[in-house]
Amino acid sequence: MSAENIVWKDSFAKRASRMNASEIRELLKLLDQPDVISFAGGIPDPALFPTGVVEQAYARILADPARSGPSLQYSVSEGYAPLRAWIVRHMAALGVPCDIGNIVITAGSQQGLDFIGKLFLSPGDTALVTAPTYLGALQAFNPYEPRYDTLALGGNRTPDSYREAAAAAGGRVGLAYLVPDFSNPSGETVPLAERLALLDLAAALDTLVVEDAAYQALRYDGEPVRAIQALDVERSGGIEQCRTLYCGTFSKTLVPALRVGWICGPSAAIAKIVLAKQAADLHSPTINQMVMHEVAAAVYDAQVEKIRKVYHQRRDAMLAALARHMPEGVTWTRPEGGMFVWVSLPEGMSGAALLARAIAECRVAFVPGGAFYGEGRCDNRLRLSYSLSDPGQIEAGIGRLGALIRQVRAGA
Incomplete structure (x- = not known):
């Protein structure tokens, strides 16, 4: 046959x-x-x-009998606890008090966007995105079959107009996504008033905000604008009450090839994202997380x-x-x-x-x-x-x- x-x-x-x-x-x-x-x-x-610092971190970890075995072993899906603790301190400096239960390590922020699309977009749901927006976010969301609507920051659209357009397409507004600082591709930064208006819109639509903060640290002049999640935490009373997921990464500041990013958000959302992480790759490479922790702690x-x-x-x-x-x-x-x-x-x-x-x-x-x-x-x-x-x-x-x-x- x-x-x-x-x-x-x-x-x-x-x-x-x-x-x-x-x-x-x-x-x-x-x-x-x-x-x-x-x-x-x-x-x-x-x-x-920081090539030399990375090289030295790998050498120290692999030469340490207490750490070399665990560095090459399977690990927890949430991520390496000392690295998550470093990120907790970093988020606190941005105005987001949280603990390691609010942090999950991802393979760069790109993997985080994929998990968010998988968990929050059903076929026919609407993703609100700026025009233009980050191409990688569109690629991450596309397999989950959303429609897109333009997030008109500073515009005159009402929440009802978004809601009705989403319903007419057979779904709901699943999320609002943006790169608020020095956006890819436009380079523009969302002003404070528009960040606050976005939180008002998200509350009216009962949807989440995805804050892609890949470039947040790369400010050269002008006054910093508070992170959307920091504004949300202040308004809502704490990380557990906020509706913003903050996607961070070391790729633009330290090195991209280790593929270490993170999501910060309410523990209920993080717990579900951890399940997506388990299904995708079990966990990010342990040794890369350990090295990234040493490098960040030493030279960030x-x-x-x-x-x-x-x-x-x-x-x-x-x-x-x-x-x-x-x-x-x-x-x-x-x-x-x-x-x-x-x-x-x-x-x-x-x-x-x-x-x-x-x-x-x-x-x-x-x-x-x-x-x-x-x-x-x-x-x-x-x-x-x-x-x-x-x-x-x-x-x-x-x-x-x-x-x-x-x-x-x-x-x-």
Whole structure:
């Protein structure tokens, strides 16, 4: 007997059709081409990693008979207790008093977003997201089959308008998601008044707020704005009464490859997220958590100060280069921190089409803006990251890009 070969494309669950490749992950392959000036990857500069401190932490742990065995063993799904205790102190400094029962360790904040989508979005439910929003959040939520509605911060939409639109689509408002500090991709920061208004909206809709704080530590100028969860805890009377889940990560401040992030929230939510963690991977690698605890305890503040200085310089270089080289009709955001500048091209100019020419003709890469929208697209936007480029590369790359935009506008 013989059987026909399986047709894989016909075998996937329906939800798999909503799982698409990341334009950003594909563009990261360009980093291996030395003649390309890439403003595409919003990733930290490896030259700034505390490599020696990480190496020493691994060596100490593996050389210690009392810790080497446990470091390579299975562990609890909640995460390494000393690391969670460090995070508790970190959250307290942000204005969020909590204990380790309010913390679960995840494989970067990206895994946390996947768990949140799995637990709080049923097919047909609505996820409120900013426009634009973080592409990775859309990828995390998409398999759980939500619809998206635009979270109009500072707008004039009423809670009823969100509720009625969600009901008309056959579901409820499952969550509101945003990156409030130096957003990926726009670089913008949500003001205090809009954060408070968001909590009012979430209360009226009886939904949760997902605060993606990946860039919170990377402020270069301006006054800090209180974390949404801190505002929520103050209003509600404590972490157990709040409706905000705070997604934190060490990827942008210390190192990304250890894949250590966390979620802070009410214990009832954390307990369910722990069950999702158990089903997904049992626990994050024990030794990575132990190393991250040692590194954070030793150098977190100094490391943050170091990278702030470098990225601040690069942010300033990019804003200055844009001012020098971009033609009339091109505008951009002026972020107070983070890794990104969001550029608006003249109406009718396609960011995706511009990218194809930019790579082919002037060897410059960026991310077209259309990928960052839950519903609809704005094709005349693009995201520039300055985290990996020194001021000389920024000047050269933005100069080339500005010249190309002039050519496109002239019809050349």
